Amino acid sequence: MDNERQLLEDADRRALAYFDGIPGRRVFPAPEAIAALAAFDSPLPETGRDPAEVLRQLDELGSPATTASNGGRYFGFVIGATLPAAAAAERLALAWDQCASSFDNSPAADRIEKVAARWVLESLGLPAQSAVGFGTSATACTLACLSAARRALLARKGWDFDSDGLMGAPEVRVVVSASVHITVKKALRILGFGTRRLLVAPTDAHGRIDPARLPPLDDMTLLCLQAGEVNTGEFDLFAELIPRARAANAWVHVDGAFGLWVRASSQAHLATGIEQADSWTCDGHKWLNTPYDGAMAICRDADALATAMNSDAAYASASRDAQKNLTLEFSRRARGVPIWAALASLGRDGLAAMIDRHLDQAGYLAERLREAGYQVLNRVVLNQVLVRADSDEETVAIRNAAQASGEVWFGPTLWQGRPAFRLSVSSWRTSDADIQQLADLLVRLKASGGR
Template identity: 80%
Template sequence: MNHDNEERQLLAEADRRALHYFDGIPGRPAFPPASAIAALQSLEHDIPAQGIPASEVLRRLDDIASPATVASNGPRYFGFVIGATLPAAAAAERLVLAWDQCASSFDNSPAADTLERIAGRWVCEVLGLPPESAVGFGTSATACTLACLSAARRKLLARKGWDFDGDGLVGAPEVRVVVSASCHITVKKALRILGFGMNRLIVAPTDVHGRVDPQQLPPLDDLTILCLQAGEVNTGEFDPFAELIPKAKAAGAWMHVDGAFGLWARASSSAHLAEGVELADSWTTDGHKWLNTPYDGAMAICRDADALANAMNSDAAYATASRDAQKNLTLEFSRRARGVAIWAALASLGRDGLREMIDRHIRQAGELAEALRAGGYQVLNRVVLNQVLVRADSDQQTQAIREAAQASGEVWFGPTLWQGRPAFRLSLSSWRTADADVRALSDLLLHLKRA
């Protein structure tokens, strides 16, 4: 047998196993059983001296690891605002893997460059963001936030005549950062990596819903980056952009919005929730959350395309590219064509399909909240989006119910803290989640509370 035939057979077997896994999604436990997790220990051995045949590698991967996976691609996973993967996006990923493109520039892949450029334009259109914005497809919202904040600091210093690229930060004017009191940890991580000390961050007070209070906004100036949120991680609430951003603009500050999942509300019938967000300077959002694409597909969006391109530029004598080449908009030089799945999802859904999916999740969240309230639960947020923040009669009961629900294998959701006390957060974002799945979740929680 020649190597080409061996490769074809191996890929065909991988497809067969993947389809078998796919067929089992409806009946797969939301979280793997203890026996499946224990079986993973059989993979804990030294690297073999002699290579294992590829077919055996695939068999071990599927037989041992597949049963220990979390069913986040199923209809009853309600944790972490994780969507499933749309069929068109999943199929696109398989084709992109076969292409095996280094999607850094047009010269490396005309197909990837064209598709990602179109995907970036479509993202701006459905989110109602400035069409002149640059869109870089990065590995995560964390990486994309880092890119946007790098561009912000560099731009603010340039306005003061400081050569950041040449002179770095030693002796530079200090750029201050104002963050929400409920700022997401990924934003803080990006700021920490960039050298903005956590002790030097200026915290803007929030109201009872987790939104920055415009009346208590700290002073801003033209050396300030203001970070706001579209979709607070627990409540799903939006900072009042229409009030806050004009204040930032008047002071000459840079306005960045962390919109990992909430920014997609702009594509729904609830777009008014994020009124004014288009006035910001930069935004980050993620595909694997509410667009239901595979992981490794987040977006750094910057109104000033040159600011992002100049901050992320990686041209070399042997590899120059256009300003909007993805290697000049993201952290990565060699990179996969992660924006193709974004293109495929938007092409398959269209404006109407995207709006219907997001509208459905928002409706389901509201109905779930009503059912839980009627059953005696405390719903701690206003449920304006897809997040339902819940507490039982006591902290102990809250924890016990969550653990029992997780142990059932029927659903999965995680813990959180709200105003210093335990709660749990139910997130609706999977395209597979039907009304029957939401009813099953509420029925289980009501039964556990009575028990």
Template identity: 70%
Template sequence: MDELTLLADADARGLRYLEGNATRRVFPSDEAIAALDALDERLPAHGLPAEQTLELLDRIGSPATTASNGPRYFGFVIGAALPAAAAVERLMLAWDQCASTFDNSPVSATVERVAGRWVLDALDLPRESAVGFGTSATACTLGALASARRALLARQGWDFDRQGLIGAPEIKVVVSELVHITVKKALRILGFGLDRIVYAPVDAQGRVDPARLPLLDERTILCLQAGEVNTGAFDPFAQIIPRARQAGAWVHVDGAFGLWARASSLVALTAGIEEADSWTTDAHKWLNTPYDCAMVICRNAQALAEAMNSDAAYMSASADAQKNLTLEFSRRARGIPVWAALRTLGRAGVAELVERHHACAQWIGRALARLGFEVLNPVVLNQVLFRCATDEQTLALRGAVQASGETWFGGTTWQGRPALRISVSSWRTQVEDVQALVQLLARLRETKEEG
């Protein structure tokens, strides 16, 4: 089979997969998972036909996918692939560009520069900021925190690039008690030491309490949250960030999904966030680009460009080249799907997406409360946190939901007890999907109680 025929076959298989989105099990059956053993082959001594490889992956792999690209997945804040973003990804595969510099890919550099400007516009963040398109919030947080430490040390007269960390003034990190694991991972990788992190106390909804904020100074990195992963709560930025700036601290905001509230009528949730020094957010969450696509945004463009610089004698570039703003030297143009999503949605479309999901989540919360579930959070964004009357019932309901194949969401631990977490973030999710979700929960709970 020639190249073009093979690619056409792949496109046809992908289209058939998308056509089944509405009826596919949201989590694969036991039989589909067991069938994955067919992929556990020995490395072939001689190459096998490409069309057979594609057929095998489709026949065995497609039934074993989680339908997170469908309308009834409410698990992690994953979103789904907008048609425009998915389409440009297909074109990008044909281009196969190394999008590190203008010299490598003029089109990638140009489109990503526009996409970065549009992101700042949509989120109403300082227009002088640098925007790096990376793989994930974890990778982008690494870039932001590395830039923060380097900048704070420079203010102390310490050249981090040449002198390293041995003998350097200590940089303190203050984070929320409920800081996301990706921020902790980044801090651990950067060598801050988990035992040396200072934790800021939070209120009942997981927001940092300004009255109990630890001492900040010019050697402090303060990490705040826009959208706590369980409750969706926002730290009180307007109360905290001015104090941090007065102390000379660097403020970083983890806004993996919550930062997109700024692009909607829910902007008040983020009041004061624009005064931070750096932010991270995921496009593959609420902007609904394909995985993996995230952003690091840094008010001081030079600080990010210098910290992430990877110029070499054989490949130097401008400060705003993406290889000088992200961890990746060889990289794909992750900003192009962002450009496609923003161009297709427009300002009004992004707002509609966020607001529709917020309305759906609020409807779910009210419906669950009427059914007698304990809803644990005021639904401020897209997260619904709830539990049953007993821990045993909560765990049993989670198992029944996941086994049903009709939807999927996961569990968590909230204030020491099991809880269930529903996230609304797919562009495909409509009112009828959340209604079906609530009907399923009512039916499964009734079945469990009768049993």
């Protein structure tokens, strides 16, 4: 026990040293640090090593080769830094080491996650009776929600999916946006909806489904909408599209991986009508700034999600709202605990203030870049700033130079077939000074042609 305690204390010291070094770190690791990772590529040892030595190697070689995505100057992929309360809760939950599948396995996790689920629904303004499953990612949670949708749609035609599967089943029509996120397409592929069979709704100049060109809907249609288009941050027109879907008795699923959090901000009107959908997915580890991995599968019809995900057995039965019956996983960590801690520490006002600050920072950034001669390709209604320089070559050169600088990191994208880059503001650590530093760097690089 003493050795175990010493090892954990050593891990804490190393973690705190890493934490203290975040402000001065390169945002993307240096080539030398990446090259040093080759030392991990060794044969499996015949005999075990001293755990303290294992930890030392992990820290000394691994830590320098990490991205500083938990700092204030990482603007890629809508990644948030973990809030202090959520980080501390994660450490405590690791000490608990619970298999948080049900009340029998962990009364604490079961009850805390139930409260977290209620708070999530209140924060997002979604129906109070909805089921909330805490899964690993929006990808996994989309898979859970779309599984529930498929099962419910087939049941309308008297088809017992659980017993009879898909062979010979009635056809389910799937309508997606032309700008549908790749993870939604992935979930649909896994569920057997081939990409050639998807009905693709054309989009407008902002990446939103054009209501005038929405394919016909019926009671065997699964309509996939999105809150926060990955490049523009735009929202499908829920107040117009969802009533049409409900009139046809179609199932509406909303991919709200990061954009759904706008419902907790002063700009909630951007997602007006979204509460009328049947299911939603949302990440905690993006805009709520909780640890990876933590996301939510939310379903208006709680029974639909619970029956689709049920994993009860004679030796392991649980209530319908046990997390093992609302997610893909049977064995799972208590990932809802840091989500509870984040919401408890922020409160409704703090959550709104964090999101509003990011919206303001994105707006300022867009203004600075326009003044410097960049093309800002989107309306910047959310936290995404989509940018091009004067040519494809200059756009790529500026992006590469910014990444190589170590000051910031953001990634590439394509918009309307041409290279661009996407700046995502989502970390609670991102200060106005960090935004200023990013803007100043991009202004300098524009003036020098990316050199």
